[in-house]
Amino acid sequence: MSLDTSSNRPAAGTASGVGDGTPLVSIRHVSKRFGNGTLAVRDVHLDLASGEFVSLLGPSGCGKSTLLRMIAGLAAPSEGSIDWPAEAGGKPGEGRGLGFVFQDPTLMPWxxxxxxxxxxxxxxxxxxxxxxxxxxxxxxxxxxxxxxxxxxxxxxxxxxxxxxxxxxxxxxPKILLMDEPFAALDEITRHRLNDDLLGLWWKERFTAVFVTHSVFESVYLSQRIVVMAARPGRVMADLDVSAPYPRDELFRTSGDYARLCRLASGKLKEAIGS
Known part of the structure; x- marks a missing residue:
């Protein structure tokens, strides 16, 4: 589903014209059941293309972080597969240039x-x-x-x-996975880091997968928003945010941005109520 039909944005998977459309990651009917019997993720089917910026949007407990960890190879699917078509034969983390940013900075204090x-x-x-x-x-x-x-x-x-x-x-890295990295920060700092992250993505041309609870953050950053519902986590909508880059404070305060946020918020509300 498209939130907007502007042709000014580069096609998904070809940010700034980079990429040939071959999926970097193919997630095929992936489910994850934990040892206690909890089904955290059910039948997720997605492609992540080279160079695109994708947000995973949903409430707490919808499996966003679990899905991110499976993409990173930090957890294994109970069912389905996560493949890297552009680099056949490897396993997650083997020579693929994968970076992970956790919710906490996890720096060595010494x-x-x-x-x-x-x-x-x-x-x-x-x-x-x-x-x-x-x-x-x-x-x-x-x-x-x-x-x-x-x-x-x-x-x-x-x-x-x-x-x-x-x-x-x-x-x-070819792909940067981010698990709510800015959630604990004040709004001013968060906005500044959103701007800086987009600048880095535009310059470095990595694929970005960004977990967030924030509709506003997901619309500002992303080319695509994957909306997930909880219990068990599953994809309810895959939204195309067709707004041009670069994005800045003028976009954040524009009528188009407000309209896109309303539409994404509506999809999130449907997902929560499903």
Whole structure:
């Protein structure tokens, strides 16, 4: 379903004209039942295309985070499959350049900012000088140049999340998975990080999958919004947000944005009531 029919936005899967339409990830009739018998996710069927920005929108308990963890290979489906057609034969996390940003920054408190961002490179045995340069470059990209020697206790919540994003992006992943990374932040900081995230996505051309409870955030960020219902988690709508990029404060205060938010909110209400 389309929330808008503007032709100004790049086609889904080809952000800024990048990508050939081949799905990066194919989720085929995936269900997840936990050991206690709880069916968390039921029969999810989705394609995630190269370069697109997708939000998973739904209430608490609808399986958004569980689905994200299965895409990352941190949990296995009970039924169905999660395949990577563009890189046949691999398993989740094997050479695919996958980054994950959790709800909390999960930084090492004893390490400075630069060392936190360097960690994935060290684990890949990247030479120290190269790792240091790449981490410094990524910190500059997320607006933290000059804070390389700061420790997590010296950073604000928004700055800690920037470090977490820099760490996830330092390996130049093809797909960035984000599990409500801005939920605990104040509105001003959240808006600023939304803008910065879109700038990074536009520049780096990764596929973004963003979990959120916020209709407003999902409409502002996304090309597609996958609306999920709870108990068990399942897809109720796959919405095409055809608004042009780049998006900024003028879009956030526009009539088009308000209209798109109303339409998405209506779909979410239907999902909650289903």
């Amino acid at each position: 390490a400075d900012t630069l060392s936190n961002v360097m960690l994935p490179l060290k684990l890949r045995h990247v030479p120290l000088d190269e790792a240091r340069d790449r981490a410094a470059e990524m910190l500059a990209l997320v607006g933290l140049k000059g804070f390389e020697k700061s420790y997590p206790r010296e950073l604000s919540g928004g700055m800690k999340m920037r470090v977490s994003i820099a760490r996830a992006l330092v390996l130049r």
